Structures are given as C-alpha cells and as structure tokens.
Amino acid sequence: MDWSLIIENSIKGFIGINAVYFAIAAIGLNVQFGFTGLLNFGQAGFMACGAYGLGMTAHYFGISMWWGIPIGIAFSVVLGFLMGIPTLRLRADYLAIVTIASAEIIRLVVRSVKFKTYFGGSDGINGFSDSFRNIGDDIGIVQANQYGFWPLRFTGREIWTLVVGWVVVAVVAYFVYLLMKSPWGRVLKAIREDEDAVRSLGKSVFSYKMQSLILGGAIGTMSGMIFALDRGSVQPDNYSRDVTFYILTALVLGGVAKVSGSIVGPMIFWGIFTFMDNFLRQVAKDPVHLGNFTIMKSTQVGQLNYMLIGLTLILLMVYRPQGVFGNRKEMAFDGH
Amino acid sequence: MAVQDGSGTGFLGRVEFQVKSSAKKSPFVRLLVLLSAIFAVLGFAFSPARAEGDGYAIRVQVKQQQRDAAGKTDNQPIAGVTVFVTDADGVEIGRLETDAEGIAIFDLPAKADYTVTIDESTLPAGQKLDAAASNSQTLLGDSFVMKTKVVNFFTGGSQSVSQSLFEKIAQRLVDGVRLGLILAMCSVGLSLIFGTTGLTNFAHGEMVTFGGLAAFVLNISGLSFLGFLSFIPGIRPDGTFHILWAAPIGIIAGGGFGWALNYAIFGRLRKRGIGLVTQMVLTVGLSILLRNFFLSRFEGRTRPYAEFTLQRAMEFGPISITARDLIVSILSLLILISVAMALRFTRLGKATRAVSDNPDLASATGIDSEKVIRLVWILGGALAAAGGIFRGLDEQVSFDMGGRLLFLLFASITLGGLGSAFGALMGGFVVGIMVEVASLVVPTELKATPALLVLILVLLLRPQGILGRAQRVG
Numbered sequence: 001m002d003w004s005l006i007i008e009n010s011i012k013g014f015i016g017i018n019a020v021y022f023a024i025a026a027i028g029l030n031v032q033f034g035f036t037g038l039l040n041f042g043q044a045g046f047m048a049c050g051a052y053g054l055g056m057t058a059h060y061f062g063i064s065m066w067w068g069i070p071i072g073i074a075f076s077v078v079l080g081f082l083m084g085i086p087t088l089r090l091r092a093d094y095l096a097i098v099t100i101a102s103a104e105i106i107r108l109v110v111r112s113v114k115f116k117t118y119f120g121g122s123d124g125i126n127g128f129s130d131s132f133r134n135i136g137d138d139i140g141i142v143q144a145n146q147y148g149f150w151p152l153r154f155t156g157r158e159i160w161t162l163v164v165g166w167v168v169v170a171v172v173a174y175f176v177y178l179l180m181k182s183p184w185g186r187v188l189k190a191i192r193e194d195e196d197a198v199r200s201l202g203k204s205v206f207s208y209k210m211q212s213l214i215l216g217g218a219i220g221t222m223s224g225m226i227f228a229l230d231r232g233s234v235q236p237d238n239y240s241r242d243v244t245f246y247i248l249t250a251l252v253l254g255g256v257a258k259v260s261g262s263i264v265g266p267m268i269f270w271g272i273f274t275f276m277d278n279f280l281r282q283v284a285k286d287p288v289h290l291g292n293f294t295i296m297k298s299t300q301v302g303q304l305n306y307m308l309i310g311l312t313l314i315l316l317m318v319y320r321p322q323g324v325f326g327n328r329k330e331m332a333f334d335g336h
Numbered sequence: 337m338a339v340q341d342g343s344g345t346g347f348l349g350r351v352e353f354q355v356k357s358s359a360k361k362s363p364f365v366r367l368l369v370l371l372s373a374i375f376a377v378l379g380f381a382f383s384p385a386r387a388e389g390d391g392y393a394i395r396v397q398v399k400q401q402q403r404d405a406a407g408k409t410d411n412q413p414i415a416g417v418t419v420f421v422t423d424a425d426g427v428e429i430g431r432l433e434t435d436a437e438g439i440a441i442f443d444l445p446a447k448a449d450y451t452v453t454i455d456e457s458t459l460p461a462g463q464k465l466d467a468a469a470s471n472s473q474t475l476l477g478d479s480f481v482m483k484t485k486v487v488n489f490f491t492g493g494s495q496s497v498s499q500s501l502f503e504k505i506a507q508r509l510v511d512g513v514r515l516g517l518i519l520a521m522c523s524v525g526l527s528l529i530f531g532t533t534g535l536t537n538f539a540h541g542e543m544v545t546f547g548g549l550a551a552f553v554l555n556i557s558g559l560s561f562l563g564f565l566s567f568i569p570g571i572r573p574d575g576t577f578h579i580l581w582a583a584p585i586g587i588i589a590g591g592g593f594g595w596a597l598n599y600a601i602f603g604r605l606r607k608r609g610i611g612l613v614t615q616m617v618l619t620v621g622l623s624i625l626l627r628n629f630f631l632s633r634f635e636g637r638t639r640p641y642a643e644f645t646l647q648r649a650m651e652f653g654p655i656s657i658t659a660r661d662l663i664v665s666i667l668s669l670l671i672l673i674s675v676a677m678a679l680r681f682t683r684l685g686k687a688t689r690a691v692s693d694n695p696d697l698a699s700a701t702g703i704d705s706e707k708v709i710r711l712v713w714i715l716g717g718a719l720a721a722a723g724g725i726f727r728g729l730d731e732q733v734s735f736d737m738g739g740r741l742l743f744l745l746f747a748s749i750t751l752g753g754l755g756s757a758f759g760a761l762m763g764g765f766v767v768g769i770m771v772e773v774a775s776l777v778v779p780t781e782l783k784a785t786p787a788l789l790v791l792i793l794v795l796l797l798r799p800q801g802i803l804g805r806a807q808r809v810g
Contacts (some may be wrong), residue, residue, distance in 0.1 A: 087795055093754070095534060102788060104743055109782060113415055122436050245624055303629070310621045313624065314625065315603075317621060318605070321617075
C-alpha cells in the first residue's frame with residue numbers, strides 16, 4: 001500500500017481541475033436548482049455548448065479559439081431558450097425531462113458520423129488549446145516544468161489551468177453571491193418558495209425562471225470551456241447524463257442554495273472520490289475473495305466508486321436533503 | 337415539513353402522525369438491509385463462471401470507402417446497418433445493428449462455418465455496397481486463427497436504392513410497432529407511479545434492466561443451489577432455467593423489486609412527508625447506484641439469452657419478421673390488453689385510476705391510497721421487467737438497456753398525458769412507431785431525436801398530453 005501516492009493524489013483531487021470544473025458547473029446548477037427550484041438535469045448539455053463552442057471555432061470556423069468563448073455562451077443561451085420556453089410554465093418535472101433529453105440528444109448529435117465535419121464524431125476535436133497554453137509559458141509557468149514538493153507537485157501545465165480555473169471559480173462565485181443578495185436574487189428565492197405569491201406581486205415568474213435557467217446554463221458553459229482547455233480536446237462522451245448527476249451529487253454534498261456549498265461540495269466530492277479510487281485500486285490489485293465469491297476485481301473499482309456516489313446521493317436525500325452545509329429551510333420546496 | 341397541496345401527496349397528512357414514532361425508531365436500517373439483501377442475491381447470482389461458449393466471435397465492420405483529394409483512403413464508419421450471421425444450415429445466429437464505430441460483434445456458439453450477410457436496405461440513403469462485393473461473406477471454421485474474425489463491408493458512394501420506399505416504410509412500421517409495444521409496457525408503470533404519488537422516477541430505466549438481467553441470471557449464469565429442481569422440464573442440473581421459465585420468474589422478480597423499492601424507500605419517504613423534488617433527486621442516485629451495480633456484475637458487453645437466438649426471418653410480402661419477434665409482440669399485446677382491462681373493470685383498477693386522478697377525493701371515498709400505491713409499484717416493476725426481457729430477446733441484454741430507453745419512456749408518458757395509464761399505452765405506441773419510421777429520413781444513430789421534437793411540441797401545444805386532463809399547471 002503506497003500511502004504517499006494515495007495522499008498526494010487525493011490532495012490533487014481535492015483542489016485539482018476536476019474540482020474546478022465541477023465547482024463552476026455546480027454554481028450554475030445551484031442558481032437553477034438551489035435558488036430558483038428549477039430541476040435542470042441537463043447541465044452536461046450546457047457544458048458541451050462551451051466545450052464545442054471552443055472546439056468548433058478552431059476546428060470548423062477556423063478562427064482564433066478565443067472567439068469560441070462568446071460563441072459557446074451564445075450556444076448555451078439558445079439552448080436555454082429551447083429548454084425553457086416549452087417547460088417553464090409547467091410543473092418542475094417537465095423541465096427535468098426536457099433537459100435530460102436535450103442533453104442526451106446533444107451528445108448523440110455531436111458524436112454522430114453525419115455531423116462529423118462540424119463536431120468531429122466520436123473522436124471529438126483535438127489540439128485547439130495552444131493559444132491558451134502559450135500564455136502560461138509566456139508568463140513564466142513553463143508547461144513541462146515540475147513545481148512544488150510532496151504532497152503538492154504539479155506540472156506547469158496543470159498549474160496554469162488550475163490558476164485560471166480557480167480565478168474563474170472565485171469571480172463567478174462572487175458574482176452569483178452578489179446577485180443572490182440583490183433584489184433580483186430574492187425574487188428567484190421567492191419563486192422557489194411560492195410562485196403564486198410572486199405572481200401576485202406582478203412579477204413575471206416565467207421571465208425570471210428563464211433568466212435563471214440561462215444564467216445557470218451560461219455558467220455551466222464556462223465549466224465546459226475550462227474542462228476542454230485543460231484536456232486540450234473535446235470528447236462527446238465527457239458530456240453524458242451521468243456527468244450532470246455527479247455534479248448534482250457534488251452540489252448537494254456541499255449544500256444547496258449556498259454559493260460556498262457549490263465550491264466546497266465538488267472539492268469534497270473529488271477529494272473522497274480520488275481517495276477511494278486510489279485506495280481501492282491498491283486493495284484490489286489481487287481480486288478480493290470471500291469464500292468462492294469474488295467481492296472485487298481491479299476492473300470493478302470504478303463501478304464500485306460510482307455506486308458509492310449513488311448511495312451518497314440517496315442517503316443525503318433521506319437524511320440531509322439540504323446538503324452537509326445547507327439550510328434545511330432552503331430545500332423544503334416541492335416542485336410546483 | 338412540505339406543504340400538502342393536493343397534487344399527489346395530499347393523503348400524507350392523514351398517515352403522517354400515526355407513523356411518526358415508528359419511522360423515527362428505525363430510520364433506514366431496514367432500507368440498507370433490504371438493498372444489501374437484493375445486491376447480495378444478485379451479486380451471488382452473477383459470480384459463478386458463465387457459460388461463454390469458446391469465446392469465438394465475428395467482428396463485422398461496415399465502412400464507407402472514400403478517397404480524399406490526395407488520393408489517400410479515408411474510410412468513414414457507417415452506423416445502424418443491420419448485419420446478420422447464419423450458420424451452415426442457413427439458420428440465423430444473430431442479427432445486430434452496427435454501432436457508431438460501424439462495428440457489430442457476434443458471439444458464436446462454436447468454431448464452425450458461418451455466413452455474414454449485410455442487409456443492404458438498411459444502408460443510409462445513397463450508399464451502396466462496392467459493386468465488386470457481394471452482400472454476404474462466408475467464413476470457414478478453419479479460418480479462425482484468432483478467436484475473433486474480422487469481416488469488412490465497404491460501400492462506394494453510389495446513388496441507387498435497392499428497396500422501394502413502400503417496402504421500407506412497411507418494414508419500419510413493423511419494427512416501430514415492436515418497439516412501441518415495449519415502450520408502452522415499460523411506461524405504464526412510470527406513468528401510474530407518477531399519477532398516484534407525483535413522483536417522476538428516473539430509476540425506471542434500471543427497473544427495465546433489472547428484468548432483463550434477472551432473466552439472464554436464471555437463463556445463463558444459473559443459480560446452482562436450485563440445481564436440485566432439475567427434475568422439472570426446462571431446469572438444468574447446473575441451476576440454469578429455460579427462458580420460458582426465466583422470463584416469468586424475471587417478471588415476478590421485477591414486481592418484487594418494485595414492491596421492495598416502495599417498501600424500503602419511497603413508502604417511508606412519503607410517510608415522513610419528504611418533498612417530491614427530494615424524492616426525484618433520490619431516484620437519480622438510485623439510478624446511478626443500480627446502473628453501476630449492473631455494470632460491475634455484468635460488464636459492458638451485450639449478450640443474448642440462451643434460447644431463441646437461432647431464428648430465420650419469415651417473409652410476409654415486404655415485411656420480414658422472425659417467429660420470436662412475432663410471438664413476443666403478440667404476448668406483449670396480450671399483456672397490455674389485460675392490464676388495460678384490469679384497470680378499466682376491476683375494483684382495484686378503478687381505485688388505481690381514482691387515486692391517480694385525485695388522491696384527496698379517492699382518500700375521502702375510503703380508498704386505501706397506500707395499498708393502491710403498493711400495487712402500482714408492483715405492477716410497474718413487473719411490466720418494466722417484462723419490457724426488459726422482451727427487449728433482451730429482441731436486442732440482447734446489457735447493463736444500460738433500460739437507461740437508454742428512459743428518454744423514450746418520458747416522451748411516451750408526456751405525449752400520452754402524465755399520470756394516465758391509457759395515455760402511456762398510446763404514447764408508447766406512437767413514439768415507438770415514430771422513432772422507427774423517422775429513421776428513414778434521419779441517420780439511424782440519431783433516430784431518437786424526433787422523440788425530443790415531439791416532447792417539446794406536445795409541451796408547447798398540449799402540455800396535458802393526448803389523454804391528460806387540462807388543468808392549471810403553473
């Protein structure tokens with residue numbers, strides 16, 4: 001059992017790029033789910049908008065990658081309208097159904113052979129992030145260099161994305177925090193608690209919900225961009241339904257309707273996940289048996305971890321639906 | 337505590353105070369015990385070495401041959417093409433559609449001579465096999481140097497179409513009806529659960545998979561401790577069951593699974609007055625948990641049941657259908673008709689529809705809502721399992737066979753009207769036919785897209801669905 005490796009990897013999981021892009025996506029999801037009570041189960045679709053926004057600008061439009069940022073955001077706004085217009089006047093479930101379906105269709109379309117010229121098919125789009133990488137080199141964080149000491153060792157490449165990523169997290173979080181303190185944010189919370197009351201005050205509930213859906217989606221789009229920049233590639237299967245569910249788990253873990261919760265949650269989520277993954281992989285180097293029954297093989301570690309995520313979400317919903325640091329009163333809404 | 341608002345949870349107020357004490361005492365110990373019991377049984381069941389044949393397989397690759405400007409070959413995979421393998425006697429071993437990589441893998445019962453045939457009518461419009469190539473290739477048993485033999489089909493970019501439009505539509509209609517029957521079966525439970533409890537169950541796809549896999553466990557893996565039953569025809573000494581046994585037992589197990597979910601989780605949550613949104617997120621967790629459990633025990637491959645895989649398609653004019661598919665379709669139709677009859681004419685069925693319509697009113701007339709909800713979970717679980725098994729016979733079983741149907745199920749129940757059982761039947765039918773017929777125009781890999789279009793159109797134009805009751809919903 002190599003504990004130093006396990007500890008190092010767990011700390012990397014705790015503050016690493018996975019926690020970053022989950023945190024940004026979770027902040028967006030929190031605007032929709034935590035603050036407004038909208039069940040967006042298609043956050044992965046918004047993330048795909050961002051990632052493919054970047055990828056397509058370079059790959060298909062053939063212009064500078066940086067144009068991909070506004071293009072990706074524009075995609076997500078369009079997607080937000082497409083999801084919102086049919087559903088936001090209806091019960092909360094309809095939005096959940098349409099978002100989960102749209103995200104899945106987006107994934108199918110971008111991985112299809114038919115649209116391979118635009119989206120690169122199941123191989124995705126690669127090698128568009130050089131202009132981003134070069135900035136890191138220019139300001140002195142050399143990609144290939146190793147920085148730090150145990151247990152915090154990163155390559156320059158990782159540090160550069162992490163710095164940018166956490167800055168984006170901080171900016172977005174502060175922005176959302178201020179928004180939720182503002183009158184606009186209070187209307188969102190009021191909608192979550194009692195739509196009819198808000199309507200009786202002469203506010204357009206539909207319009208506020210739409211703004212919330214699009215804002216949360218646009219934030220999710222940024223998450224997709226950070227992820228794409230880190231990988232230097234866009235792959236359709238990184239935006240599957242399960243990604244949304246894991247982000248939701250991370251969000252609930254941190255605490256619903258709290259901006260800090262949507263940052264802490266993903267960190268805890270990835271810290272524990274990476275720890276379990278590394279730990280179990282070492283345990284399961286040889287298959288673990290109980291009598292004749294194989295409990296765990298090394299190939300099953302991943303699935304066991306995901307099962308634990310599912311179980312965590314179930315137990316959280318039963319015992320602390322507001323999340324570890326959340327306020328119970330904020331999760332008492334009923335979806336009507 | 338959530339506010340009761342009469343949209344599915346109204347009866348809770350009544351039950352709440354009398355169970356508060358007992359719910360506090362053993363909060364979720366029983367849930368954990370029950371879940372682990374289910375997993376223990378399933379885990380045990382999956383663990384024995386499976387009968388795998390000898391591991392011989394054929395890997396069929398369908399590609400579009402292209403040359404770029406520089407004259408280099410640039411082959412594009414073609415998805416959704418039907419290929420089938422027949423043995424030396426002309427009996428069909430398996431029939432598959434190529435995946436997004438243009439690949440279909442057939443597990444073979446033994447090392448022998450086989451013929452691989454490609455159904456040219458399922459090639460995308462404008463695609464045609466290379467003029468020099470035949471639509472079938474024969475492999476000799478002796479040519480298996482490795483366990484997997486690769487067979488390639490190439491198309492050129494030619495323009496002709498081999499089958500008339502009418503024939504294509506007829507065949508698609510038949511396929512659509514088959515898919516529609518399965519969707520209808522799976523979505524009745526989803527819709528009724530929604531109607532009676534207000535819960536949108538995102539784990540319903542996993543209930544479908546559960547049925548397919550439960551039958552697979554009995555049929556292929558076998559429960560060795562049941563080997564002593566081998567005096568009964570259809571049960572073998574190693575504890576494997578003929579599919580004619582495995583299917584009904586799997587359906588019963590599915591009903592039990594539905595009951596267990598309600599008993600262990602959702603019944604308790606209702607008693608504690610936990611909000612619907614919380615329950616819905618919980619079903620998401622349940623779906624992650626179950627799907628990965630299935631994956632870890634079952635692995636990522638798709639596999640067939642032991643029986644009825646060798647089928648020769650029968651031709652009726654332009655339509656070809658195997659006897660198995662025909663019988664499965666008739667069976668599902670019978671099941672659906674009997675469910676519809678039961679809902680329409682029996683006391684319990686009427687009570688179910690009453691609770692689904694208006695829980696408060698039903699409660700006030702003396703209907704025991706909890707009993708009805710329990711029944712709905714059992715029925716829903718059993719129907720989902722049946723759908724899973726039939727789908728498994730048709731398309732083989734895999735760990736996420738149900739998860740992939742979930743979105744079509746949602747489209748079906750929304751189209752039919754959330755909460756209406758008859759609506760779900762109709763919606764499933766329409767969505768099934770539409771998806772298959774649409775694949776004439778859209779690429780096969782995207783044939784689910786029209787379902788999303790319908791979903792959005794229905795929500796825009798008639799949010800209560802075809803058979804739903806108009807009400808103010810927002």
